[in-house]
Amino acid sequence: MKTIQINTLERLYVTIQLILSMIIITGCLGGCVTAQKVDPSTVSKYEGFIHDGETTKQEIQDRLGPAQSIYENGGILVYYVYLQDDGRMNLKGPGTCHACVLVFDKDNVLERHSLVKHGCR
Amino acid sequence: MNVTVWSNMAADRWLSISCSVLIGVLLLAGCLPIPVVPHGLGVVPDKEAFESLRPGVTTRADVLLLLGEPNHRFDDDRFLMYEWTVAYGYVIVGGYTQAYPIPVAAPHYLCLEFGLDSRLVRNEHLIGSLYAKPDKAIRRCTKQSEELDESGEK
Numbered sequence: 001m002k003t004i005q006i007n008t009l010e011r012l013y014v015t016i017q018l019i020l021s022m023i024i025i026t027g028c029l030g031g032c033v034t035a036q037k038v039d040p041s042t043v044s045k046y047e048g049f050i051h052d053g054e055t056t057k058q059e060i061q062d063r064l065g066p067a068q069s070i071y072e073n074g075g076i077l078v079y080y081v082y083l084q085d086d087g088r089m090n091l092k093g094p095g096t097c098h099a100c101v102l103v104f105d106k107d108n109v110l111e112r113h114s115l116v117k118h119g120c121r
Numbered sequence: 122m123n124v125t126v127w128s129n130m131a132a133d134r135w136l137s138i139s140c141s142v143l144i145g146v147l148l149l150a151g152c153l154p155i156p157v158v159p160h161g162l163g164v165v166p167d168k169e170a171f172e173s174l175r176p177g178v179t180t181r182a183d184v185l186l187l188l189g190e191p192n193h194r195f196d197d198d199r200f201l202m203y204e205w206t207v208a209y210g211y212v213i214v215g216g217y218t219q220a221y222p223i224p225v226a227a228p229h230y231l232c233l234e235f236g237l238d239s240r241l242v243r244n245e246h247l248i249g250s251l252y253a254k255p256d257k258a259i260r261r262c263t264k265q266s267e268e269l270d271e272s273g274e275k
Contacts, residue, residue: 011141033163033164033165034161034164034165034166034167034168035164035165035166035167035188035189036167036170037167037170037186037187037188037189068190069190071181071182071185071198072181072182072198072239075182076181076182076185078185078189078190098189099189099190101185101186101189103182103185103186112182112186113186114186114187116186116187116188116189118164118189119188119189119190120189120190121164121189121190121191121192
């Protein structure tokens with residue numbers, strides 16, 4: 001019978017490789033989330049009143065209240081939203097915070113909008 | 122002759138064991154970082170999105186629609202800065218019953234400068250040193266493009 005002897009140093013290398021693999025796997029699987037824009041229709045699906053070229057800034061502010069952030073003198077509004085299990089958008093947690101970005105034209109009509117997953121800071 | 126061979130083997134073995142024990146002790150004591158493939162921690166901006174930004178074309182609205190809220194806003198939104206952390210390794214700390222991996226990490230910044238027409242003038246990916254605070258990156262980011270041109274830093 002052939003016996004293969006593994007010396008202490010090789011055992012240590014194997015142990016280190018195992019630890020490294022575990023850390024790499026942990027890092028890859030659970031390390032981070034990406035702030036990513038999702039299909040704009042997602043917002044319309046969750047909040048039916050938001051439509052490009054139709055919805056006014058006033059309507060949005062009446063329904064959602066004051067925005068979390070304002071850019072370009074009110075031309076861009078950012079709302080922090082939380083997606084609930086039933087598919088509704090909520091302005092309060094629990095859950096993960098996403099950024100709903102709304103861009104208005106000179107007449108204060110919604111021009112473009114997006115939902116950036118994990119887009120809150 | 123046999124004695125000499127035995128002593129050489131013993132010396133080699135002794136050296137191997139000593140090195141192994143030393144490396145093991147240093148790793149377990151948290152003195153040696155274990156390198157890993159660099160990866161983001163927390164919320165990381167979408168890489169494809171920030172690589173798609175084009176100076177002179179992309180507007181502030183485009184950036185916000187793609188990346189969401191920035192971490193820092195300066196000079197009436199002339200400068201926007203996104204910040205995230207990248208781990209390059211881990212140090213294991215702990216006692217007999219529990220051990221925690223502490224990331225060896227550095228901050229990364231996406232620095233964006235906009236012109237008066239709201240279009241992107243400059244986009245820069247800045248990488249801080251390990252555990253650095255954002256002050257230095259903020260100073261660098263908020264230097265206007267003209268200043269960087271003059272000082273040759275651009």
